[in-house]
Amino acid sequence: MKRSVKDIPQLEAGSKPGDDLFKPKKKYPSFWKNLTNYITEFTENTSLHGVRYLGEKKRTVFEKICWTTIFAISLFLCIELILKTYQKWDNSPVIVSFAQSPTPVWQIPFPAVTICPEMKMRQRVFNYTDFYHRNLANNLTEEEAKQYSDASLVCDTHLFHHGGNLTNLETLDFLAKVAPQFEEVLMMCKWTNMNETCSNLYTTVLTEDGICFTFNMLDRDDIYTNEVYHNKDFLKHGHDRHGWTLEKGYLKDAGRNTFPRRALSSGSKAGLTLLLRAFEQDIDYICKGPVQGFKLLFHHPLEVPRMSTQYFRVPLNQEVIVNVKPDMITISEALRNYDPHRRQCYFSSERQLRYYKNYTQQNCEVECLTNFTLATCGCVAHHMPHTESTPICGSGNTICMAMAVHKLLAVQVDEGISSFHEGDDEIKEGKCNCLPACTSLTYNAETSQADFNWQALFRAYKSDLNEFPGIQMARVTIFFKEMQFITSERNELYGYTDFLANCGGLLGLFIGFSFLSVIETIYFVTLRLVCNVRRYGRHYWSGSPELVNNDAYDHKK
Structure with a gap:
């Protein structure tokens, strides 16, 4: 049989005379064959549970399907x-838990005590009852109508609301008068069983309930920002706070007689x-x-009182006794973080308010209500910053x-209900976004009272009661109930370490997965x-003996 030229093997480059020129051409494994072999090698050596059975060549298809199903269920x-x-x-x-040790009461300020008389004006100076009836009879001069309109700002809202839409700062002068x-x-x-002049303890403050008097509250320069305008000396007492903050408390060098004042004991x-x-x-x-x-x-010294809410x-x-x-x-x-x-x-x-230097939830709510009132009515109430x-x-x-006030509360409630129905567990605070302060201080009161037969x-x-015509008195005693109290503390329920530990435990339990995996x-x-490619050649991915023959070693050489 004749052989064509094509059937004659060609001399390879670099071959020497005597080489076997008729040796069959070497066949390299295909890409998919290499990939299959490499995956098999991985399954045989990995530490993941059950994976080795998926790549064993001796396993039947049924066994591989069973182990694939088991691994998939475990992974799911x-x-x-x-x-x-x-x-x-x-x-x-x-998680909020109790602190490990009690806190003595002298480590926190005595509560700021704000007192507001129910009587908003003295009839000897301004007879609101008389003005009310004269207004019904349209028997007020223009100046008297202005005074009646200003006085109605601190009275019940249903009495009079037909005055001017805007007023001026002279209104505060009239209300104070x-x-x-x-x-x-x-x-x-x-204070602490020692008689003191009330002017040294108390100062005047303007609230939504009119002119009130407050004890142990910080000076307005420590509460309000420079943007707030003051036209009178409300809350201006000049006592310097000695390094006290709500988050850090008193400084270590703060003495016994510091401001805000602190009680030395209970009782x-x-x-x-x-x-x-x-x-x-x-x-x-x-x-x-x-x-x-x-x-x-009662409120802490940094907080502005809201007498209409609590x-x-x-x-x-x-006589009222307050524990x-x-x-x-x-x-x-x-x-x-x-x-x-x-x-x-x-x-x-983290949260800087416009009108207040210190963030508290109540200060935030007052500022939010101020902004909402300005947007709704085009003005703010006389007591607002x-x-x-x-x-x-x-x-x-x-x-x-x-x-x-009603609309703002409705907006917050509607947003909270909406998020609740949508399955959102995050607490919504409406447009105000007034979350609580991370460090908060409140004062709970237990009261008892009896007739004060002064x-x-x-x-x-043997005092002459005629010297006190028409006088009515009341006595209030306020003190801490106990020497210590239990503080609550916000702590991590699940930190990063706890989360990783839980995930690692689940992965190890179901599939034997670890960081080394x-x-x-x-x-x-x-x-x-x-390394396999460099050692055995680019055609051989696996280093298994059955996949790498002597020719591969010779070829590499």
Whole structure:
């Protein structure tokens, strides 16, 4: 049989005479063959449970299907549990627990005590009842109508709301003039069982309830920013705070007599005693209704009082004993790196308010209400913080201001209900976004009262009651109930270490996965592959003996 030229093997380059020129041409494994062999080598050497049975060549198809199903189910359950762990870590990273040791009461300030008389104006100076009836009869001059309109700002909203929509800063001068005076209301003050002048303890403050008096509250320069305009000396007492902050408390070098004041112990002898006074001839029953006496509110020294939202009463001719129990929540520094909405609170450095130097939830809510009222009514209430150019609402906007409060609350509730129905576990704070402060301090009060028969006491001392015509008195004693209290603390429920440990436990339990398994996988797809190619040639990925023959070694050489 004749052979063609094509059938004659050609001399390879570099071959020497005598070489076997008729040796068959070497066949290299295909890409898919290399890939299959390499995957088989990986399954035989990996530390993952059950994977080795998927690549064994001696296993039947049925066995491989069974092990593939088992591995897939284990992987699915593992991923499902890891996702639930992540959701719990993401939604509830914080737990509030009790501190390991009690806190003595001298480490925190004595509560700021704000007192507001129910009597908003003295009838001897301005008879609101008379003006009310004269207004119904249209018998007021223009100046009297202006005074009646201004006075109605601190009375019940249903009485009069037909005055001007805007007013001026002279309104505050008028309200301060007709209001009960400081020296008339505070007859006697005793702090830590020592008599002191009330003017040294108390200062005047403007609230939504009119002119009030407050004890142990910081100076306005420590509360408000420079943007807030003040036209009177409200909350200006000049006491310097000695390094106290809500988050860090008192400085270590703060002495016993510091400001804000702190009680040295529990009990009535280490507290505050007040003798309050009102005059029957000055009481007006139309402005604020039939209940007369005083409103009392406790708050910490950095917080602005909101007398319309929470208070308790001190009736006339009654003695009220108030046992105070602090409630303080602190936070672990480990939570500082968390997003505020995950830990559900703000550090003071994370949220800067426009009108207040220090962030608290209540200060934030007051500022938000101020902005909302300005946007809704075009002005703000006389007691709200504002700039010098901000319009002040008159009695004509009384209904609008009341509706602004209602609308803002409705918006917050609607957003909260919406997020609840949508399955969003994150607490919504509406447009205000007023989360609690990470360190908060509140004062819970337990009260008891009894008849204060001061007339019998005066007669026993043979004092002439005619010297006190129409006088009504009330006495209040405020003190800490116990020497120590238990502080609550926000801590990590699931930290990064806890989350990784839980995930690692689940991965190890179901598929034997560990950190070294990740390194092992990376090694097989990078370093081992490169080393095999360099050692056995680019046509051979695996280093298994059955896959690398002597010709490959000869070819490499």
